[in-house]
Amino acid sequence: MSNTLIAVLAALMSLLPLSAVAAESDADKQEWAAWYQRSVELRRLDQRAMARELAQAGRQVPIKPVPHDKFGFDPDQPVGFYSTDAGRRVADIVLSYQTPSGGWSKRVDMSSHFRRRGEAFGLSKGYQPTFDNYATSTQMHVLARAYAATGEDKYRAAFRRALDLILDAQMPNGGWPQSYPLDGGYHNLITYNDKSQVNLLELLRPVVEASAPYDLATAEQRNRAANALIRGVQCLLITQVVIGGELTIWGAQHDPFTLAPAAARAFEPAALASQESAEILLFLMDLPQPPAAVVQAVEAAMRWFRARQLAGVRWDKLKGELVNDESAKPHWARFYDPVSQEPVFGDRDGAVYTQVSQVSLERRLGYGWYSTAPAKLEKAFTAWKQTLAQKP
Known part of the structure; x- marks a missing residue:
């Protein structure tokens, strides 16, 4: 563990606890306004770039990219792969799909061809770009x-631009929306869904x-990233839902201002979310020398999970x-x-049920x-x- 990360976690200890309500002061409101304005600027950047491309191509409507759930390439290839022709091709196609704002979209094939004008x-x-x-991140x-394999600056420059987007996208409360520049609707919520x-x-x-x-990263970016890491962990801690005075788990999305769990799609109600909470716990348990607030959060969530596990059945x-x-x-x-804290199930019409059998057949078969x-x-x-027991 580096001295830098130890310093980051020490800073986290000194800053807790945080207020559970955002935008309370004029300074807070100004920070939120600046965050929103940056989103507007980046959205305009993307829109103007596409408008120029369409004019140059003599088109009224953009060409649709090829869909692919997993981008079409193996994201776990080692550094050495990118010194090969095949690796460079993947990296260069990825470069071609980077938005002017710095990010990438989801469910697009980034292996078959370079993005065309x-x-x-x-x-x-929506989702142009997104963290969903x-x-x-991929x-x-x-x-x-x-960059490690080739030393070519185009890869480093693109990474740095993407890192700036991530740092700009972080909310003043430490959370991240699903997409930035902002798309509106539930995409603007603090998003834990799908490990975002x-x-x-x-x-x-x-x-x-x-x-x-x-x-x-540049030295300035590393400093910003350290601050973002602190605030991101703080956000996890202040959004852990308290019921009856007891810490429980997290929602898949949270309101940026009340910090309460929030609904997403019609069949995804405002609720405690087991899958997202499990990923949060794994991340928190991987933090070295965790402060007391992190330990408390993990132990409380584990008590919650143990009390609600179902044995002898499968979905x-x-x-x-x-x-x-x-x-x-x-x-x-x-x-x-x-x-x-009882199970709930949603349907496409927004109805929320207490029994999965009440949900329409299409949603029962189409959702986990x-x-x-x-x-x-x-x-x-x-x-x-x-x-933890081995720590002095």
Whole structure:
């Protein structure tokens, strides 16, 4: 562990606890206004660049990119891969899909061809760019390795531009929206869904430590990243939901101002979210020398998970129901009511039910209402407690 990261965590200890309400003072309001204005500027940058491309190409409507859920390339290739022709091609195609604002869209094939003049950066008007579905963070991992392999400045410059976007996108309260420049609606909420914020924090940590291959940020960016890492962890701590005086877990999204869990799509209600909370816990348990507030957060969340695990059943995706299975891993519902802490299930019409059988067949079969994802916490928690016990 680097001295820089130790200093960051020490600063985190000194700054806790934070107020649970954002934008209370004039200074706070000015900070939020500046954050929003930066989004407007970046959106205009993207729009003007596309308008120029369309004019040059003689088109009225952008070309649609080729869809791909996982970008079309292996994001875990080692540094050495990017010294090959195949690796350079992947890195250069990734470069071609970087928005002028600095990020990338989701569900786009970035392996088959270079982005053409007038080709949209994403498949929809929203999510251009986004942090959803591992977008932007995945491409930054590629660029860091490509620069380490080749030393070509174009990869470093693109990484730095993306890092600036991430740092600009962080809310004054420490959270990140799903997309920035802002798209509106639930995309503007603090987003833990699909590991969105955790991915960004996991990326910032080696930047702060200047660990290869992430040692390509400027000194100023590293300082900003250290501050962002502190505030990002603070955000996790102040959004952990308290019910009846007890810390529980987190929502998939949180309101930026009240910090309460918030709804997203019609079938995703404002609720406690087990899958996202499990990822947050794994991140918190990976922090070295955690301050007392982090320890408290982890232990409380683990108590919550242990109290709600279901044994002897599994979620049958083909039937859209729980079935008996004594050999199955423990299961948890996807969502829990933020008051009663009982499982809840949403539908496309916005209705929220207490039984999954009440949900339409299309949504029962098309969404993972139960999950085993939190089962991996037990082993990690045991190892974490042993590590804490060894600390002086």
